[in-house]
Amino acid sequence: MRINPVLYGVLVVVIFFGVILGFQAAGVWSISGKVDNNGKAIQPDANNVESIKGWMTLEQICTVYNVSLPELLAQFGLPADTPATTALKDLESDTFDTTALRAWLQSKAQGGEPVQSATASPTAAPEPESTLQPAVEPTAEQPVSPTAEPTAHMPPARTITGKTTFQELLDWGLAQSTIEGILGEGMPAGATVIKDYVTGKGLEFSSIKTSLQAELDKLP
């Protein structure tokens, strides 16, 4: 059966966009992790720090978890003039990411004192030298001391973040066998980002990170 080329073109448009519109009409459509399948905006859950996502803003976090913006900024050594509308992912660095923020908020929620804040004025951007060590994820084994001396200057060299690779662990002196022991399997290529690998395996990044960080902290 012969098909007119113009009709063929119309069929392409109708079938392709028809399938999409059909799924949309059935409610099977989402273009963002910010809304659920019903189109309702996803908000951070005050009782669950795991609900924090990189696209959420400082303002959302401060409101839902009842912390002040200057306190949060000082905690992670972020510039004091950082706008409240800034998304968390835009602030990611060696000293700050959503995992570290979750850990800090979790410790606050459990009544533990957070790591001592910076003394810089909240109205002025702190000098790089005055920034404090970020919150190392506190654990039951390693509670963060409220009286700990603020470790000034540069961020700690051996803090695992969402961007740390396996190669960095090796470079910091952690033995491959130790890493593999924690992973429970062989270590992937050194350039692999730990978080990507762990989440890809369906494991909880925070628990693996805590175990690896504990091993790192034991190193001289």
Added chain:
Amino acid sequence: MSTQVNSVEKAPRASGWKSWLKHPLLRRVVQLGAAGYILFLVIQHIVVGEGGDVVTASAEAFCPFGGLETLYKFITSGGTFVSHTHLSNLVMLIAVLVTALLLRSAFCGWICPLGFIQEMISAFSRLLQKWIPGFKRAVASLKQRGARLAVLDRYLRWVKYLVLAWAVGGSAYFGYMVFRDVDPWAALLNLAEFSFTPGFVVLLITLAASFFVERPWCRYACPLGAASGLMGKLSPVAVKRNEETCISCKLCTKACPMGLQVHTADRVQSLDCNSCLECVASCPKKGALEVQMGLPFGKK
């Protein structure tokens, strides 16, 4: 079979709206619409951002290949996605595959914005060659020198299946999009970030190569085109060449942006055919090339 082009029985000239409503024009309109919508999404995402009350979609949420990369995780981990993908990617993938199942790789030829951009660059190159004789000579010289590499063409066309296997398998194994860093489409969508990524280099190479070869990315490396082509093999629709009417003028082969030998085929069933129907539009002989419905895997 006549070989005289000037004795061709041409189709009767249409009048009224039928005179301008031809499928190449319709194809360009559809391509332009799709590319324009993606451009709108990119600009909207940059201008509105992500901090406001309105949720703006990243254009990456509309990439069908993202659906293929996240498919394994979606199935095996209870509906979750790899980073940068959403339900929309899966729906787009289904739309591409359904279209391919019914109408071959028509998404590539009629909708894909990256294919459209490559075609526009090739058209611009042809225009430059018309205007600037020196450029025409340079292109001709390059093509002449490159002719000896033409033997590689048929082997290089298999690269896209390796890319497909690596991108899908890698995403399934590692849990993130291993292909994204070298994906020229992702690089183009994120051009505003001014990131000098491997994908940006691939994009530059693709755009530069489009001056000399039509649709180089689609021919050799596009994993989505590979998947669509494989699905399209099951399609009942194909371009049919009527051997008795054909005058072997080779205009169809010259018009094919994928470099297929249309003038020797019985049914154009190549995995690489993107169903753009440029061959049909270029055919001077009425009834020599037609879009026909028939059994898949029919006679070549």
